[in-house]
Amino acid sequence: MTQLEFLNIVTPFKDKVFRLAKRLLVSTEEAEDATQEVLIKLWNNKAKIQEYKNVEAFSMTMTKNYCFDKLKSKQAQNLKIVHSNYEDKQTALQKQVELNDSVHWVEKIIEALPEQQRLIIQLRDIEEYDFDEIAKMLDMNNTAVRVALSRARKTIREKLTNTHNYGIK
Amino acid sequence: MVLNNIEKLLEKYENGETSLKEEQVLKNYFSGSNVAPQLEMYKPMFTYFLANQKEQFTKDVPLKTKQNFNYKWISVAAVIVLMIGFYIGKVNHSNDLGTYDDPQLAFNEFSKSMELISNQFNKGTATVGYLNEVNKGTSTLGYLNEIENSTRIIFKN
Known part of the structure:
Protein backbone atom coordinates (compact mmCIF):
# COMPACT_ATOMS: atom_id res chain seq x y z
CA MET A 1 0.00 0.00 0.00
CA SER A 84 -3.75 26.12 27.01
CA ASN A 85 -5.22 26.49 23.60
CA TYR A 86 -4.08 29.99 23.00
CA GLU A 87 -5.76 31.53 20.05
CA ASP A 88 -6.04 34.99 18.74
CA LYS A 89 -9.76 35.48 18.71
CA GLN A 90 -9.60 39.22 18.91
CA THR A 91 -12.10 40.14 16.22
CA ALA A 92 -14.45 37.22 16.86
CA LEU A 93 -14.41 38.04 20.53
CA GLN A 94 -15.49 41.57 20.09
CA LYS A 95 -18.32 40.60 17.81
CA GLN A 96 -19.74 37.63 19.60
CA VAL A 97 -18.73 37.86 23.20
CA GLU A 98 -22.08 36.75 24.41
CA LEU A 99 -22.54 33.83 22.09
CA ASN A 100 -18.99 32.65 22.58
CA ASP A 101 -19.47 32.84 26.27
CA SER A 102 -22.50 30.61 26.31
CA VAL A 103 -20.90 28.23 23.83
CA HIS A 104 -17.92 28.14 26.11
CA TRP A 105 -20.27 27.17 28.89
CA VAL A 106 -21.36 24.16 26.90
CA GLU A 107 -17.74 23.11 26.52
CA LYS A 108 -17.19 23.42 30.25
CA ILE A 109 -20.32 21.43 31.02
CA ILE A 110 -19.29 18.65 28.66
CA GLU A 111 -15.82 18.60 30.16
CA ALA A 112 -17.37 18.00 33.54
CA LEU A 113 -19.24 14.93 32.33
CA PRO A 114 -17.92 11.41 32.98
CA GLU A 115 -15.60 10.15 30.25
CA GLN A 116 -18.07 7.62 28.91
CA GLN A 117 -20.79 10.23 28.45
CA ARG A 118 -18.33 12.65 26.92
CA LEU A 119 -17.39 10.03 24.36
CA ILE A 120 -20.98 9.28 23.50
CA ILE A 121 -21.95 12.94 23.17
CA GLN A 122 -18.96 13.45 20.91
CA LEU A 123 -19.75 10.46 18.73
CA ARG A 124 -23.47 11.07 18.51
CA ASP A 125 -24.07 14.80 18.59
CA ILE A 126 -20.92 16.00 16.92
CA GLU A 127 -19.82 13.19 14.65
CA GLU A 128 -23.37 11.94 14.09
CA TYR A 129 -22.75 8.22 14.16
CA ASP A 130 -25.43 5.52 14.30
CA PHE A 131 -26.21 3.98 17.65
CA ASP A 132 -25.04 0.65 16.29
CA GLU A 133 -21.71 2.11 15.21
CA ILE A 134 -21.21 3.80 18.58
CA ALA A 135 -22.07 0.58 20.38
CA LYS A 136 -19.48 -1.26 18.30
CA MET A 137 -16.81 1.40 18.81
CA LEU A 138 -17.25 1.53 22.53
CA ASP A 139 -17.91 -2.15 22.96
CA MET A 140 -21.22 -1.48 24.71
CA ASN A 141 -24.75 -2.54 23.92
CA ASN A 142 -27.22 -0.33 22.15
CA THR A 143 -29.46 0.44 25.12
CA ALA A 144 -26.54 1.32 27.36
CA VAL A 145 -25.44 3.87 24.77
CA ARG A 146 -28.92 5.37 24.63
CA VAL A 147 -29.19 5.57 28.40
CA ALA A 148 -25.78 7.22 28.76
CA LEU A 149 -26.58 9.63 25.95
CA SER A 150 -29.90 10.55 27.50
CA ARG A 151 -28.24 11.19 30.85
CA ALA A 152 -25.55 13.33 29.27
CA ARG A 153 -28.07 15.37 27.31
CA LYS A 154 -30.24 15.93 30.36
CA THR A 155 -27.26 17.03 32.42
CA ILE A 156 -26.18 19.49 29.75
CA ARG A 157 -29.70 20.89 29.44
CA GLU A 158 -30.13 21.25 33.22
CA LYS A 159 -26.84 23.04 33.69
CA LEU A 160 -27.45 25.24 30.68
CA THR A 161 -30.89 26.18 31.98
CA ASN A 162 -29.31 27.02 35.33
CA THR A 163 -26.70 29.29 33.79
CA HIS A 164 -29.24 30.76 31.42
CA ASN A 165 -31.60 31.66 34.21
CA TYR A 166 -28.89 32.72 36.61
CA GLY A 167 -29.94 35.87 38.36
CA ILE A 168 -33.40 35.76 36.83
CA LYS A 169 -35.09 33.07 38.83
CA MET B 1 -47.11 24.33 15.03
CA VAL B 2 -43.38 24.27 14.29
CA LEU B 3 -42.68 25.09 17.90
CA ASN B 4 -44.84 22.22 19.08
CA ASN B 5 -42.99 19.88 16.81
CA ILE B 6 -39.63 21.10 18.07
CA GLU B 7 -40.65 20.69 21.67
CA LYS B 8 -41.70 17.13 21.02
CA LEU B 9 -38.43 16.46 19.27
CA LEU B 10 -36.53 17.94 22.18
CA GLU B 11 -38.22 15.59 24.59
CA LYS B 12 -37.38 12.63 22.39
CA TYR B 13 -33.89 14.01 22.03
CA GLU B 14 -33.35 14.08 25.75
CA ASN B 15 -34.45 10.50 26.03
CA GLY B 16 -31.96 9.50 23.38
CA GLU B 17 -34.70 8.36 21.03
CA THR B 18 -34.28 10.72 18.12
CA SER B 19 -32.94 9.55 14.81
CA LEU B 20 -30.03 11.29 13.16
CA LYS B 21 -32.44 13.02 10.79
CA GLU B 22 -34.54 14.42 13.61
CA GLU B 23 -31.42 15.64 15.32
CA GLN B 24 -30.47 17.38 12.11
CA VAL B 25 -33.84 19.15 12.15
CA LEU B 26 -33.16 20.33 15.70
CA LYS B 27 -29.69 21.54 14.80
CA ASN B 28 -31.04 23.45 11.83
CA TYR B 29 -33.77 25.03 13.93
CA PHE B 30 -31.40 26.17 16.65
CA SER B 31 -28.80 27.48 14.27
CA GLY B 32 -31.44 29.73 12.72
CA SER B 33 -32.20 33.16 14.06
CA ASN B 34 -35.86 32.74 15.13
CA VAL B 35 -35.58 30.53 18.18
CA ALA B 36 -38.46 30.72 20.64
CA PRO B 37 -37.37 32.59 23.80
CA GLN B 38 -38.29 29.74 26.14
CA LEU B 39 -35.95 27.44 24.19
CA GLU B 40 -33.10 29.94 24.09
CA MET B 41 -30.94 27.87 26.45
CA TYR B 42 -30.65 25.07 23.91
CA LYS B 43 -29.14 27.35 21.37
CA PRO B 44 -25.53 27.36 22.64
CA MET B 45 -25.60 23.58 22.90
CA PHE B 46 -26.48 23.02 19.27
CA THR B 47 -24.27 25.85 18.12
CA TYR B 48 -21.43 24.23 19.99
CA PHE B 49 -22.08 20.88 18.33
CA LEU B 50 -22.13 22.42 14.89
CA ALA B 51 -19.03 24.50 15.54
CA ASN B 52 -17.16 21.45 16.78
CA GLN B 53 -17.87 19.50 13.66
CA LYS B 54 -15.69 21.92 11.79
CA GLU B 55 -12.57 21.53 13.85
CA GLN B 56 -9.84 19.92 11.81
CA PHE B 57 -6.63 18.10 12.31
CA THR B 58 -4.07 20.39 10.75
CA LYS B 59 -0.83 18.69 11.65
CA ASP B 60 0.57 16.60 8.85
CA VAL B 61 0.90 12.91 9.25
CA PRO B 62 4.51 11.79 9.51
CA LEU B 63 4.37 8.69 7.37
CA LYS B 64 7.75 7.13 7.30
CA THR B 65 8.18 4.26 4.96
CA LYS B 66 9.60 2.00 7.56
CA GLN B 67 13.34 1.85 7.07
CA ASN B 68 13.69 -1.47 8.66
CA PHE B 69 17.35 -1.87 7.83
CA ASN B 70 18.44 -5.13 9.31
CA TYR B 71 22.10 -5.30 10.11
CA LYS B 72 22.04 -9.08 10.02
CA TRP B 73 21.76 -8.83 6.23
CA ILE B 74 25.16 -7.15 6.15
CA SER B 75 26.72 -10.24 7.72
CA VAL B 76 24.87 -12.45 5.27
CA ALA B 77 26.21 -10.37 2.40
CA ALA B 78 29.73 -10.49 3.84
CA VAL B 79 29.61 -14.29 4.09
CA ILE B 80 28.43 -14.55 0.50
CA VAL B 81 31.21 -12.25 -0.71
CA LEU B 82 33.79 -14.29 1.20
CA MET B 83 32.52 -17.56 -0.23
CA ILE B 84 32.59 -16.20 -3.78
CA GLY B 85 36.11 -14.95 -3.14
CA PHE B 86 37.31 -18.35 -1.96
CA TYR B 87 35.65 -20.08 -4.87
CA ILE B 88 37.23 -17.83 -7.50
CA GLY B 89 40.65 -18.12 -5.82
CA LYS B 90 40.42 -21.91 -5.92
CA VAL B 91 39.55 -21.96 -9.61
CA ASN B 92 42.55 -19.78 -10.52
CA HIS B 93 45.08 -21.84 -8.60
CA SER B 94 44.05 -25.37 -9.55
CA ASN B 95 46.96 -27.83 -10.24
CA ASP B 96 45.51 -29.19 -13.41
CA LEU B 97 48.46 -29.20 -15.88
CA GLY B 98 46.76 -31.25 -18.56
CA THR B 99 47.36 -34.90 -19.49
CA TYR B 100 48.20 -37.03 -22.54
CA ASP B 101 46.04 -39.85 -23.74
CA ASP B 102 48.56 -41.38 -26.23
CA PRO B 103 51.41 -43.20 -24.34
CA GLN B 104 53.85 -42.64 -27.23
CA LEU B 105 53.20 -38.93 -27.21
CA ALA B 106 53.48 -38.90 -23.47
CA PHE B 107 56.86 -40.71 -23.68
CA ASN B 108 58.11 -38.24 -26.28
CA GLU B 109 57.08 -35.28 -24.21
CA PHE B 110 58.58 -36.85 -21.13
CA SER B 111 61.91 -37.53 -22.80
CA LYS B 112 61.89 -34.03 -24.25
CA SER B 113 61.47 -32.50 -20.87
CA MET B 114 64.08 -34.88 -19.37
CA GLU B 115 66.50 -33.84 -22.13
CA LEU B 116 65.90 -30.26 -21.24
CA ILE B 117 66.66 -31.04 -17.63
CA SER B 118 69.83 -32.98 -18.45
CA ASN B 119 71.02 -30.19 -20.76
CA GLN B 120 70.75 -27.72 -17.97
CA PHE B 121 72.36 -30.25 -15.67
CA ASN B 122 75.34 -30.69 -18.01
CA LYS B 123 75.78 -26.97 -18.16
CA GLY B 124 76.09 -27.06 -14.41
CA THR B 125 78.61 -29.90 -14.38
CA ALA B 126 80.67 -28.20 -17.12
CA THR B 127 81.45 -25.38 -14.78
CA VAL B 128 82.40 -27.92 -12.17
CA GLY B 129 85.11 -29.04 -14.67
CA TYR B 130 87.28 -26.17 -13.47
CA LEU B 131 87.86 -28.20 -10.35
CA ASN B 132 90.27 -30.33 -12.46
CA GLU B 133 92.57 -27.32 -12.60
CA VAL B 134 92.64 -27.34 -8.85
CA ASN B 135 93.69 -31.00 -8.96
CA LYS B 136 96.49 -30.07 -11.37
CA GLY B 137 97.62 -27.46 -8.93
CA THR B 138 97.72 -29.88 -6.07
CA SER B 139 99.68 -32.38 -8.18
CA THR B 140 102.39 -29.78 -8.83
CA LEU B 141 102.53 -29.39 -5.10
CA GLY B 142 103.99 -32.93 -5.21
CA TYR B 143 107.31 -31.34 -6.17
CA LEU B 144 107.46 -30.04 -2.66
CA ASN B 145 108.08 -33.61 -1.59
CA GLU B 146 111.29 -33.52 -3.63
CA ILE B 147 112.38 -30.47 -1.67
CA GLU B 148 111.52 -32.23 1.54
CA ASN B 149 113.60 -35.24 0.54
CA SER B 150 116.63 -33.06 -0.13
CA THR B 151 116.28 -31.24 3.18
CA ARG B 152 115.98 -34.55 4.99
CA ILE B 153 119.24 -35.66 3.47
CA ILE B 154 120.93 -32.48 4.58
CA PHE B 155 119.70 -32.77 8.19
CA LYS B 156 120.83 -36.39 8.40
CA ASN B 157 124.41 -35.28 8.07
Whole structure:
Protein backbone atom coordinates (compact mmCIF):
# COMPACT_ATOMS: atom_id res chain seq x y z
CA MET A 1 0.00 0.00 0.00
CA THR A 2 1.44 3.36 -0.96
CA GLN A 3 1.24 6.52 1.13
CA LEU A 4 -1.36 7.97 -1.20
CA GLU A 5 -3.70 5.00 -0.87
CA PHE A 6 -3.28 5.12 2.88
CA LEU A 7 -4.06 8.82 3.00
CA ASN A 8 -7.16 8.24 0.90
CA ILE A 9 -8.42 5.77 3.46
CA VAL A 10 -7.47 7.90 6.45
CA THR A 11 -8.35 11.43 5.37
CA PRO A 12 -12.15 11.13 5.71
CA PHE A 13 -11.97 10.31 9.39
CA LYS A 14 -8.72 11.77 10.67
CA ASP A 15 -10.52 14.92 11.84
CA LYS A 16 -12.98 12.77 13.74
CA VAL A 17 -10.13 10.95 15.42
CA PHE A 18 -8.62 14.29 16.37
CA ARG A 19 -11.86 15.68 17.78
CA LEU A 20 -12.51 12.53 19.76
CA ALA A 21 -9.00 12.68 21.19
CA LYS A 22 -9.50 16.32 22.03
CA ARG A 23 -12.80 15.61 23.75
CA LEU A 24 -11.05 13.18 26.05
CA LEU A 25 -7.65 14.80 26.46
CA VAL A 26 -8.91 18.42 26.35
CA SER A 27 -5.59 19.86 25.22
CA THR A 28 -5.16 20.45 21.49
CA GLU A 29 -1.49 19.46 21.52
CA GLU A 30 -2.18 16.22 23.32
CA ALA A 31 -4.97 15.48 20.89
CA GLU A 32 -2.69 16.13 17.94
CA ASP A 33 -0.09 13.79 19.33
CA ALA A 34 -2.72 11.16 19.96
CA THR A 35 -4.01 11.47 16.41
CA GLN A 36 -0.54 11.13 14.98
CA GLU A 37 0.09 8.14 17.16
CA VAL A 38 -3.11 6.44 16.03
CA LEU A 39 -2.38 7.14 12.37
CA ILE A 40 1.18 5.88 12.67
CA LYS A 41 -0.08 2.71 14.30
CA LEU A 42 -2.48 2.25 11.41
CA TRP A 43 0.30 2.89 8.92
CA ASN A 44 2.60 0.41 10.56
CA ASN A 45 -0.10 -2.20 10.38
CA LYS A 46 -1.11 -1.25 6.88
CA ALA A 47 -0.78 -4.83 5.73
CA LYS A 48 -3.74 -5.74 7.92
CA ILE A 49 -5.88 -2.77 6.96
CA GLN A 50 -7.80 -4.70 4.31
CA GLU A 51 -8.85 -7.25 6.88
CA TYR A 52 -10.65 -4.70 9.04
CA LYS A 53 -14.32 -4.50 8.21
CA ASN A 54 -14.62 -0.89 9.17
CA VAL A 55 -11.35 1.01 9.37
CA GLU A 56 -13.07 4.12 10.68
CA ALA A 57 -14.80 2.38 13.58
CA PHE A 58 -11.61 0.51 14.31
CA SER A 59 -9.61 3.74 14.44
CA MET A 60 -12.16 5.35 16.72
CA THR A 61 -11.92 2.44 19.13
CA MET A 62 -8.16 2.64 18.93
CA THR A 63 -8.26 6.37 19.67
CA LYS A 64 -10.55 5.83 22.62
CA ASN A 65 -8.26 3.18 24.08
CA TYR A 66 -5.16 5.24 23.42
CA CYS A 67 -6.66 8.28 25.15
CA PHE A 68 -7.76 6.26 28.13
CA ASP A 69 -4.24 4.89 28.41
CA LYS A 70 -2.88 8.42 28.23
CA LEU A 71 -5.27 9.65 30.89
CA LYS A 72 -4.45 6.74 33.13
CA SER A 73 -0.73 7.29 32.88
CA LYS A 74 -1.24 10.99 33.54
CA GLN A 75 -3.31 10.23 36.61
CA ALA A 76 -0.73 7.75 37.80
CA GLN A 77 1.91 10.43 37.56
CA ASN A 78 -0.45 12.78 39.33
CA LEU A 79 -0.10 15.21 36.47
CA LYS A 80 -3.05 17.08 35.24
CA ILE A 81 -3.22 17.90 31.58
CA VAL A 82 -3.13 21.62 31.46
CA HIS A 83 -4.83 22.84 28.42
CA SER A 84 -3.75 26.12 27.01
CA ASN A 85 -5.22 26.49 23.60
CA TYR A 86 -4.08 29.99 23.00
CA GLU A 87 -5.76 31.53 20.05
CA ASP A 88 -6.04 34.99 18.74
CA LYS A 89 -9.76 35.48 18.71
CA GLN A 90 -9.60 39.22 18.91
CA THR A 91 -12.10 40.14 16.22
CA ALA A 92 -14.45 37.22 16.86
CA LEU A 93 -14.41 38.04 20.53
CA GLN A 94 -15.49 41.57 20.09
CA LYS A 95 -18.32 40.60 17.81
CA GLN A 96 -19.74 37.63 19.60
CA VAL A 97 -18.73 37.86 23.20
CA GLU A 98 -22.08 36.75 24.41
CA LEU A 99 -22.54 33.83 22.09
CA ASN A 100 -18.99 32.65 22.58
CA ASP A 101 -19.47 32.84 26.27
CA SER A 102 -22.50 30.61 26.31
CA VAL A 103 -20.90 28.23 23.83
CA HIS A 104 -17.92 28.14 26.11
CA TRP A 105 -20.27 27.17 28.89
CA VAL A 106 -21.36 24.16 26.90
CA GLU A 107 -17.74 23.11 26.52
CA LYS A 108 -17.19 23.42 30.25
CA ILE A 109 -20.32 21.43 31.02
CA ILE A 110 -19.29 18.65 28.66
CA GLU A 111 -15.82 18.60 30.16
CA ALA A 112 -17.37 18.00 33.54
CA LEU A 113 -19.24 14.93 32.33
CA PRO A 114 -17.92 11.41 32.98
CA GLU A 115 -15.60 10.15 30.25
CA GLN A 116 -18.07 7.62 28.91
CA GLN A 117 -20.79 10.23 28.45
CA ARG A 118 -18.33 12.65 26.92
CA LEU A 119 -17.39 10.03 24.36
CA ILE A 120 -20.98 9.28 23.50
CA ILE A 121 -21.95 12.94 23.17
CA GLN A 122 -18.96 13.45 20.91
CA LEU A 123 -19.75 10.46 18.73
CA ARG A 124 -23.47 11.07 18.51
CA ASP A 125 -24.07 14.80 18.59
CA ILE A 126 -20.92 16.00 16.92
CA GLU A 127 -19.82 13.19 14.65
CA GLU A 128 -23.37 11.94 14.09
CA TYR A 129 -22.75 8.22 14.16
CA ASP A 130 -25.43 5.52 14.30
CA PHE A 131 -26.21 3.98 17.65
CA ASP A 132 -25.04 0.65 16.29
CA GLU A 133 -21.71 2.11 15.21
CA ILE A 134 -21.21 3.80 18.58
CA ALA A 135 -22.07 0.58 20.38
CA LYS A 136 -19.48 -1.26 18.30
CA MET A 137 -16.81 1.40 18.81
CA LEU A 138 -17.25 1.53 22.53
CA ASP A 139 -17.91 -2.15 22.96
CA MET A 140 -21.22 -1.48 24.71
CA ASN A 141 -24.75 -2.54 23.92
CA ASN A 142 -27.22 -0.33 22.15
CA THR A 143 -29.46 0.44 25.12
CA ALA A 144 -26.54 1.32 27.36
CA VAL A 145 -25.44 3.87 24.77
CA ARG A 146 -28.92 5.37 24.63
CA VAL A 147 -29.19 5.57 28.40
CA ALA A 148 -25.78 7.22 28.76
CA LEU A 149 -26.58 9.63 25.95
CA SER A 150 -29.90 10.55 27.50
CA ARG A 151 -28.24 11.19 30.85
CA ALA A 152 -25.55 13.33 29.27
CA ARG A 153 -28.07 15.37 27.31
CA LYS A 154 -30.24 15.93 30.36
CA THR A 155 -27.26 17.03 32.42
CA ILE A 156 -26.18 19.49 29.75
CA ARG A 157 -29.70 20.89 29.44
CA GLU A 158 -30.13 21.25 33.22
CA LYS A 159 -26.84 23.04 33.69
CA LEU A 160 -27.45 25.24 30.68
CA THR A 161 -30.89 26.18 31.98
CA ASN A 162 -29.31 27.02 35.33
CA THR A 163 -26.70 29.29 33.79
CA HIS A 164 -29.24 30.76 31.42
CA ASN A 165 -31.60 31.66 34.21
CA TYR A 166 -28.89 32.72 36.61
CA GLY A 167 -29.94 35.87 38.36
CA ILE A 168 -33.40 35.76 36.83
CA LYS A 169 -35.09 33.07 38.83
CA MET B 1 -47.11 24.33 15.03
CA VAL B 2 -43.38 24.27 14.29
CA LEU B 3 -42.68 25.09 17.90
CA ASN B 4 -44.84 22.22 19.08
CA ASN B 5 -42.99 19.88 16.81
CA ILE B 6 -39.63 21.10 18.07
CA GLU B 7 -40.65 20.69 21.67
CA LYS B 8 -41.70 17.13 21.02
CA LEU B 9 -38.43 16.46 19.27
CA LEU B 10 -36.53 17.94 22.18
CA GLU B 11 -38.22 15.59 24.59
CA LYS B 12 -37.38 12.63 22.39
CA TYR B 13 -33.89 14.01 22.03
CA GLU B 14 -33.35 14.08 25.75
CA ASN B 15 -34.45 10.50 26.03
CA GLY B 16 -31.96 9.50 23.38
CA GLU B 17 -34.70 8.36 21.03
CA THR B 18 -34.28 10.72 18.12
CA SER B 19 -32.94 9.55 14.81
CA LEU B 20 -30.03 11.29 13.16
CA LYS B 21 -32.44 13.02 10.79
CA GLU B 22 -34.54 14.42 13.61
CA GLU B 23 -31.42 15.64 15.32
CA GLN B 24 -30.47 17.38 12.11
CA VAL B 25 -33.84 19.15 12.15
CA LEU B 26 -33.16 20.33 15.70
CA LYS B 27 -29.69 21.54 14.80
CA ASN B 28 -31.04 23.45 11.83
CA TYR B 29 -33.77 25.03 13.93
CA PHE B 30 -31.40 26.17 16.65
CA SER B 31 -28.80 27.48 14.27
CA GLY B 32 -31.44 29.73 12.72
CA SER B 33 -32.20 33.16 14.06
CA ASN B 34 -35.86 32.74 15.13
CA VAL B 35 -35.58 30.53 18.18
CA ALA B 36 -38.46 30.72 20.64
CA PRO B 37 -37.37 32.59 23.80
CA GLN B 38 -38.29 29.74 26.14
CA LEU B 39 -35.95 27.44 24.19
CA GLU B 40 -33.10 29.94 24.09
CA MET B 41 -30.94 27.87 26.45
CA TYR B 42 -30.65 25.07 23.91
CA LYS B 43 -29.14 27.35 21.37
CA PRO B 44 -25.53 27.36 22.64
CA MET B 45 -25.60 23.58 22.90
CA PHE B 46 -26.48 23.02 19.27
CA THR B 47 -24.27 25.85 18.12
CA TYR B 48 -21.43 24.23 19.99
CA PHE B 49 -22.08 20.88 18.33
CA LEU B 50 -22.13 22.42 14.89
CA ALA B 51 -19.03 24.50 15.54
CA ASN B 52 -17.16 21.45 16.78
CA GLN B 53 -17.87 19.50 13.66
CA LYS B 54 -15.69 21.92 11.79
CA GLU B 55 -12.57 21.53 13.85
CA GLN B 56 -9.84 19.92 11.81
CA PHE B 57 -6.63 18.10 12.31
CA THR B 58 -4.07 20.39 10.75
CA LYS B 59 -0.83 18.69 11.65
CA ASP B 60 0.57 16.60 8.85
CA VAL B 61 0.90 12.91 9.25
CA PRO B 62 4.51 11.79 9.51
CA LEU B 63 4.37 8.69 7.37
CA LYS B 64 7.75 7.13 7.30
CA THR B 65 8.18 4.26 4.96
CA LYS B 66 9.60 2.00 7.56
CA GLN B 67 13.34 1.85 7.07
CA ASN B 68 13.69 -1.47 8.66
CA PHE B 69 17.35 -1.87 7.83
CA ASN B 70 18.44 -5.13 9.31
CA TYR B 71 22.10 -5.30 10.11
CA LYS B 72 22.04 -9.08 10.02
CA TRP B 73 21.76 -8.83 6.23
CA ILE B 74 25.16 -7.15 6.15
CA SER B 75 26.72 -10.24 7.72
CA VAL B 76 24.87 -12.45 5.27
CA ALA B 77 26.21 -10.37 2.40
CA ALA B 78 29.73 -10.49 3.84
CA VAL B 79 29.61 -14.29 4.09
CA ILE B 80 28.43 -14.55 0.50
CA VAL B 81 31.21 -12.25 -0.71
CA LEU B 82 33.79 -14.29 1.20
CA MET B 83 32.52 -17.56 -0.23
CA ILE B 84 32.59 -16.20 -3.78
CA GLY B 85 36.11 -14.95 -3.14
CA PHE B 86 37.31 -18.35 -1.96
CA TYR B 87 35.65 -20.08 -4.87
CA ILE B 88 37.23 -17.83 -7.50
CA GLY B 89 40.65 -18.12 -5.82
CA LYS B 90 40.42 -21.91 -5.92
CA VAL B 91 39.55 -21.96 -9.61
CA ASN B 92 42.55 -19.78 -10.52
CA HIS B 93 45.08 -21.84 -8.60
CA SER B 94 44.05 -25.37 -9.55
CA ASN B 95 46.96 -27.83 -10.24
CA ASP B 96 45.51 -29.19 -13.41
CA LEU B 97 48.46 -29.20 -15.88
CA GLY B 98 46.76 -31.25 -18.56
CA THR B 99 47.36 -34.90 -19.49
CA TYR B 100 48.20 -37.03 -22.54
CA ASP B 101 46.04 -39.85 -23.74
CA ASP B 102 48.56 -41.38 -26.23
CA PRO B 103 51.41 -43.20 -24.34
CA GLN B 104 53.85 -42.64 -27.23
CA LEU B 105 53.20 -38.93 -27.21
CA ALA B 106 53.48 -38.90 -23.47
CA PHE B 107 56.86 -40.71 -23.68
CA ASN B 108 58.11 -38.24 -26.28
CA GLU B 109 57.08 -35.28 -24.21
CA PHE B 110 58.58 -36.85 -21.13
CA SER B 111 61.91 -37.53 -22.80
CA LYS B 112 61.89 -34.03 -24.25
CA SER B 113 61.47 -32.50 -20.87
CA MET B 114 64.08 -34.88 -19.37
CA GLU B 115 66.50 -33.84 -22.13
CA LEU B 116 65.90 -30.26 -21.24
CA ILE B 117 66.66 -31.04 -17.63
CA SER B 118 69.83 -32.98 -18.45
CA ASN B 119 71.02 -30.19 -20.76
CA GLN B 120 70.75 -27.72 -17.97
CA PHE B 121 72.36 -30.25 -15.67
CA ASN B 122 75.34 -30.69 -18.01
CA LYS B 123 75.78 -26.97 -18.16
CA GLY B 124 76.09 -27.06 -14.41
CA THR B 125 78.61 -29.90 -14.38
CA ALA B 126 80.67 -28.20 -17.12
CA THR B 127 81.45 -25.38 -14.78
CA VAL B 128 82.40 -27.92 -12.17
CA GLY B 129 85.11 -29.04 -14.67
CA TYR B 130 87.28 -26.17 -13.47
CA LEU B 131 87.86 -28.20 -10.35
CA ASN B 132 90.27 -30.33 -12.46
CA GLU B 133 92.57 -27.32 -12.60
CA VAL B 134 92.64 -27.34 -8.85
CA ASN B 135 93.69 -31.00 -8.96
CA LYS B 136 96.49 -30.07 -11.37
CA GLY B 137 97.62 -27.46 -8.93
CA THR B 138 97.72 -29.88 -6.07
CA SER B 139 99.68 -32.38 -8.18
CA THR B 140 102.39 -29.78 -8.83
CA LEU B 141 102.53 -29.39 -5.10
CA GLY B 142 103.99 -32.93 -5.21
CA TYR B 143 107.31 -31.34 -6.17
CA LEU B 144 107.46 -30.04 -2.66
CA ASN B 145 108.08 -33.61 -1.59
CA GLU B 146 111.29 -33.52 -3.63
CA ILE B 147 112.38 -30.47 -1.67
CA GLU B 148 111.52 -32.23 1.54
CA ASN B 149 113.60 -35.24 0.54
CA SER B 150 116.63 -33.06 -0.13
CA THR B 151 116.28 -31.24 3.18
CA ARG B 152 115.98 -34.55 4.99
CA ILE B 153 119.24 -35.66 3.47
CA ILE B 154 120.93 -32.48 4.58
CA PHE B 155 119.70 -32.77 8.19
CA LYS B 156 120.83 -36.39 8.40
CA ASN B 157 124.41 -35.28 8.07
